[in-house]
Amino acid sequence: MPITAREIEQLLRDAFPQGQVKVEGDDGAHFAAQVIDESFRGMNRVQQQRAVYAALKGKMDGSHGELHALALTTKAPD
Amino acid sequence: MSVEETIRKTVTENDVVLFMKGTKMMPQCGFSSRIAGVLNYMGVEFADVNVLADEQIRQGIKDYSDWPTIPQLYVKGEFVGGCDIVTEMTLSGELDQLFADQGIGFDKDAAEKIREANG
Numbered sequence: 001m002p003i004t005a006r007e008i009e010q011l012l013r014d015a016f017p018q019g020q021v022k023v024e025g026d027d028g029a030h031f032a033a034q035v036i037d038e039s040f041r042g043m044n045r046v047q048q049q050r051a052v053y054a055a056l057k058g059k060m061d062g063s064h065g066e067l068h069a070l071a072l073t074t075k076a077p078d
Numbered sequence: 079m080s081v082e083e084t085i086r087k088t089v090t091e092n093d094v095v096l097f098m099k100g101t102k103m104m105p106q107c108g109f110s111s112r113i114a115g116v117l118n119y120m121g122v123e124f125a126d127v128n129v130l131a132d133e134q135i136r137q138g139i140k141d142y143s144d145w146p147t148i149p150q151l152y153v154k155g156e157f158v159g160g161c162d163i164v165t166e167m168t169l170s171g172e173l174d175q176l177f178a179d180q181g182i183g184f185d186k187d188a189a190e191k192i193r194e195a196n197g
């Protein structure tokens with residue numbers, strides 16, 4: 001089952017309820033997500049993006065992952 | 079040698095290593111292509127590892143860095159990031175700084191040109 005931008009957005013909203021989440025993309029495989037969350041403050045980019053990947057619960061995994069391509073932008077609020 | 083040992087050996091024996099889909103001459107994924115393109119353009123010497131040629135490495139590198147996607151860039155044995163992070167670091171100048179700090183040769187003018195073209 002291809003994943004939708006809406007499903008990705010829901011997973012991210014569940015994980016970052018106070019954050020700003022924006023997901024774009026509608027071809028079922030390639031998406032762009034932006035997450036701005038206070039919990040990212042003090043984390044480097046690798047740590048921030050690990051937290052986002054963790055929220056996606058394995059959907060990025062393996063050659064048969066549902067989600068092939070996710071362009072990620074993460075930061076703490078200004 | 080275990081997969082983990084092979085990976086550790088690769089990232090410690092080479093200053094800059096890109097685990098990617100395809101090769102630096104013939105990338106097979108847009109994200110891999112983007113990082114390989116930046117490094118090539120900046121004249122950085124790097125080793126490329128084609129994960130499509132070895133299923134054990136393909137999974138092993140994800141376990142090694144606890145990072146679920148490819149490409150993955152390593153400098154002096156340390157995981158730097160994937161495509162989005164390396165792109166941001168290229169545009170912000172942090173990648174130049176990292177290479178300078180680690181004594182890795184690169185073409186500063188080329189890096190500036192990338193920033194001018196994407197500013």
